[in-house]
Amino acid sequence: MLGKAQGLPADQVFLDLEDAVAPLAKPEARKNIVAALNDGDWAGKTRVVRVNDLTTPWTYRDVIEVVEGAGDNLDCIMLPKVQSAAQIEWLDLTLTQIEKTIGLEVGRIGIEAQIENAAGLVNVDAIAAASRRIETIIFGPADFMASINMRSLVVGGLIPGYPGDPYHYILMRILMAARMHDLQAIDGPFLQIRDVEAFREVAGRSAALGFDGKWVLHPGQIEAANEVYSPAQDDYDHAELILDAYDHATSEEGGRLGAVMLGDEMIDEASRKMALVIAAKGRAAGMNRTSVFTPPN
Secondary structure: OHHHHOOOOOOEEEEEOOOOOOHHHHHHHHHHHHHHHHHOOOOOOEEEEEOOOOOOOOHHHHHHHHHHHHHHHOOEEEEOOOOOHHHHHHHHHHHHHHHHHHOOOOOOOEEEEEEOOHHHHHOHHHHHOOOOOEEEEEEOHHHHHHHOOOOOOOOOOOOOOOOOOOOHHHHHHHHHHHHHOOOEEEEOOOOOOOOHHHHHHHHHHHHHHOOOEEOOOOHHHHHHHHHHOOOOHHHHHHHHHHHHHHHHHHOOOOOOOOOEEEOOEEEOHHHHHHHHHHHHHHHHOOOOOOOOOOOOO
């Protein structure tokens, strides 16, 4: 899996020391991860290691061995089951001490915080503000569902008999904390890996809210994730047209107008801000425009 992951069209790969590794295998797994980071070809991918959570006896050794062994080839440490800002502060301080000791640039290694229980969600604002290293807030649905006694065994799926989306509040709460601090918001995994259409449905809900992406557990989910979290071609084209039209309208040539018509639609500064979001997602996905703005006579 460590070898195969290097060639997959994913934006990020995280190498796991937590749930995917049995307790007796964790010391050897650290060595495998260090070797994979140092010897592998991860070009174009963000390289992350998920360590064990701070209620376990393994976390400090995870951080020390991975960062000392492969710090030059590591972008972020992911801390699971974060419950308080103090846990992020511990990781920040530990990373700083290691970086100073081994001569790495202080602050270069980022932190991704995974919210997986009620305490983490209640404290998510403080968690998001706890360190300048934090880059991403992640929803961990399986552990979260267990922690609040949710009556379902389908991770991320809707619950029969409940008239709505039971994850809506959780996702919005994480999204607000992330956006408050200009961080990425990432949805967690969908475990039914062969049901790609169900994956699309679940991913579509967080994508509609504004999440930046979702975990994939299997190569078969990657194409669907890239499609769901990228704008539709028509939406991307329209966003670029709005930006062009607004730039023209507010220019000297366009009459220095703050509001103008684009077809049957009035656009203004608020329209520009909304269009920037869609255009940025399209550009990040490598999309190409299929329409061109023509200034009015």
